[in-house]
Amino acid sequence: MGLPLSITGLTVRASDGRVLLSLPELELPAGALVGIQGPSGAGKSTLLYALAGLLDAQGMIRWGDEDILRLLPGKRTRFRAENIGMIFQDFLLFEELDAEANAGLAAMFRPRRERGAVRARAAGWLDFLGLGRQAKDRSVASFSGGERQRTSIARAMATNAPVLLADEPTASLDRAAADALIEDLIAAARGAGTTLVAVSHDPALIARMDRVLNIVDGRATDNRASAA
Amino acid sequence: MTVWDTLPALAQDIALTALLLVPALLVGALVLRGYAPWTLVWAILRRFRGASALFVLLIAISVCMGIGLLAQERGLRRGTAQAADKFDLVISAPGSELSVMMAAVFLQPSDMPLLDGATYAEISTHDNVSIAAPLAFGDSFGPSPVIGTTADFARYLADGQIEGRMWQDTHEALVGALVDLHIGDGFEPAHGHGDAAEHDAHEGADLTVVGRLAPTGTPWDRAILLPIEAVWGVHGLANGHAPERADQLGPPFDPAYFPGTPAVVVRSEALWANYALRSEFTRDRDTMAFFPGAVLSQLYRVLGDIRQIMSLMALVTQTLVAAAVLLGLFILSRLFHRHIALLRALGAPARFVLAVVWSFGAVLLSAGAILGLCIGIGAATLLARVVTAQTDILVTAPLGWTEIHFLAGFVSVTLVLSLLPAAIILRQPIVPALRA
Numbered sequence A: 001m002g003l004p005l006s007i008t009g010l011t012v013r014a015s016d017g018r019v020l021l022s023l024p025e026l027e028l029p030a031g032a033l034v035g036i037q038g039p040s041g042a043g044k045s046t047l048l049y050a051l052a053g054l055l056d057a058q059g060m061i062r063w064g065d066e067d068i069l070r071l072l073p074g075k076r077t078r079f080r081a082e083n084i085g086m087i088f089q090d091f092l093l094f095e096e097l098d099a100e101a102n103a104g105l106a107a108m109f110r111p112r113r114e115r116g117a118v119r120a121r122a123a124g125w126l127d128f129l130g131l132g133r134q135a136k137d138r139s140v141a142s143f144s145g146g147e148r149q150r151t152s153i154a155r156a157m158a159t160n161a162p163v164l165l166a167d168e169p170t171a172s173l174d175r176a177a178a179d180a181l182i183e184d185l186i187a188a189a190r191g192a193g194t195t196l197v198a199v200s201h202d203p204a205l206i207a208r209m210d211r212v213l214n215i216v217d218g219r220a221t222d223n224r225a226s227a228a
Numbered sequence B: 001m002t003v004w005d006t007l008p009a010l011a012q013d014i015a016l017t018a019l020l021l022v023p024a025l026l027v028g029a030l031v032l033r034g035y036a037p038w039t040l041v042w043a044i045l046r047r048f049r050g051a052s053a054l055f056v057l058l059i060a061i062s063v064c065m066g067i068g069l070l071a072q073e074r075g076l077r078r079g080t081a082q083a084a085d086k087f088d089l090v091i092s093a094p095g096s097e098l099s100v101m102m103a104a105v106f107l108q109p110s111d112m113p114l115l116d117g118a119t120y121a122e123i124s125t126h127d128n129v130s131i132a133a134p135l136a137f138g139d140s141f142g143p144s145p146v147i148g149t150t151a152d153f154a155r156y157l158a159d160g161q162i163e164g165r166m167w168q169d170t171h172e173a174l175v176g177a178l179v180d181l182h183i184g185d186g187f188e189p190a191h192g193h194g195d196a197a198e199h200d201a202h203e204g205a206d207l208t209v210v211g212r213l214a215p216t217g218t219p220w221d222r223a224i225l226l227p228i229e230a231v232w233g234v235h236g237l238a239n240g241h242a243p244e245r246a247d248q249l250g251p252p253f254d255p256a257y258f259p260g261t262p263a264v265v266v267r268s269e270a271l272w273a274n275y276a277l278r279s280e281f282t283r284d285r286d287t288m289a290f291f292p293g294a295v296l297s298q299l300y301r302v303l304g305d306i307r308q309i310m311s312l313m314a315l316v317t318q319t320l321v322a323a324a325v326l327l328g329l330f331i332l333s334r335l336f337h338r339h340i341a342l343l344r345a346l347g348a349p350a351r352f353v354l355a356v357v358w359s360f361g362a363v364l365l366s367a368g369a370i371l372g373l374c375i376g377i378g379a380a381t382l383l384a385r386v387v388t389a390q391t392d393i394l395v396t397a398p399l400g401w402t403e404i405h406f407l408a409g410f411v412s413v414t415l416v417l418s419l420l421p422a423a424i425i426l427r428q429p430i431v432p433a434l435r436a
Helices: A044-051 A073-083 A099-103 A112-128 A145-157 A175-192 B009-032 B038-047 B049-083 B097-104 B117-124 B151-157 B228-234 B271-280 B292-335 B337-345 B350-391 B401-417 B419-426 B430-435
Strands: A005-013 A019-028 A033-037 A058-063 A084-087 A163-167 A195-199 A211-216 A219-225 B089-092 B131-134 B136-141 B144-149 B162-164 B172-175 B207-213 B224-227 B263-267 B288-290
Touching (some): A005 A044, A019 A044, A019 A211, A033 A044, A033 A175, A044 A195, A099 A112, A112 A145, A175 A195, B009 B350, B009 B401, B038 B350, B049 B292, B049 B401, B097 B288, B097 B292, B117 B131, B144 B228, B207 B224, B288 B292, B292 B337, B337 B350, B337 B430, B401 B419
Parallel strands (some): A033 A195, A033 A211, A084 A163, A163 A195, B172 B207
Antiparallel strands (some): A005 A019, A005 A058, B089 B263, B089 B288, B131 B263, B136 B144, B162 B207, B172 B224
């Protein structure tokens, strides 16, 4: 099951003090699918990284009961490991490894007792995403863009994270691959009850979100609900 | 006496190697405890195999030079010491001990005053002397010096191992193990050495090879040995014996017909007697007696000082190499900084990320060290062969514990210090790397 999100007075500044992102308030229920759109440089990815606890910011970002901005670095890292899965535009896979090793990456650093389960879930998600056959056959360097992004979805889902953050997940794919990936991503998030926050310029992905947030010049200017 | 002193040398060497490696092993155990990042390290190595291979090669070359030089220096020291092994005591006219040693042991003669027959007789008839071999230099055949001496000394030099037989007249010769003449071959010696040799000077002095000495690992392996009477004879000198005993070979020589010798190699059965003989024949105006081993020791002492300076320089160089290795590791890790950022974004603990970067460096360093060790042994062996071919001193440069300790120290210190670039990488901000 996903985590609810509660943001209050969030401000992210550059090192020179310039405001990169300002979000006075945002409430999301657990399991919500949220799209973030806006022009390039508006602060969309900044919001995503702030939600992952990768940026220092002012205000409050509460996932469930935990305000990640108040957590010490070590605890914040652990929170991320246990609760947040991430998907990147250019996949960020280890090219020389096969899909199973990439999807089960977290098994290398999670507590020993959890490693087997992480690997099993990684294999299961690869199967679900249609990569079961080639998961062990070859390195992901030989995969198509769609296959690679599916591998990274499996990596994000393998830890059973209740939150999934996706940064332009379809931007590197052609239309057909993007459409197929959107179906898989939505199905994976819905199936697991995961809270999904996706930054995207892709109208097809945005259209499938429960809610869309527009960001312009670092400010959330428009909220609208859309059909799930 | 400490426990350490009671250990055998081999145990001490092994223990010291282990001690030197302890810091690296401790760091490795602490960093890797509970993690097995080898799949990722392997993936990174394969991804950047060109840069990694180059880095390994650079480490290997630096290690190889250090090891090769240490092994070579020791090999040369051993080789020269072994070459002087058969020369317990040398007696000559007063002069430079080094010049006489170079002539008698290493067959690099220079102009030297001669000992007369009376002095030789006094040496050879001394109670404590078992062999007193006069030497006669000056001739050559091709690259081989032709040395006149006695049959006893030739036998002693080869430990009695002579293929064929000993000479029986002044037209017969023995050859060293490396001389390019076979038993039964005839030759005519030239007067002098090398380009300045006069090939017709001893025309008619036909000699036949009748025996070959077993290898000694000394310049004498390249020499041709004749009865000293033959050398004196071809130079138109008296042959050491009175006319009525003109056909005699070897001692005793008649002082009245003894043309002189630049050096006498003396052997005594008792060690103490060598010291007594040295004392007895060290006379200001007449004779000089010395142990070639002692002269070599003095030479090693001087070389030892130079070695210490070189060791210091090597230490400074290795420190610089270690610094370069660390900088190289840092630069190399920039190649995969996005993947490091990814691991951190996915919630990998700092120690796991440290383990990945450190293991990557450890693999490169270890591979470089092992490769350097192999190349170093190969290079030292090759260089030893070249030195042996040039000097005929048998130089072997096998791997010694000094090199192992040197390598263990270098690897250990560098592995410990490579935590630094790993820690610096860990402090890099994550988001810019993800966005790169």
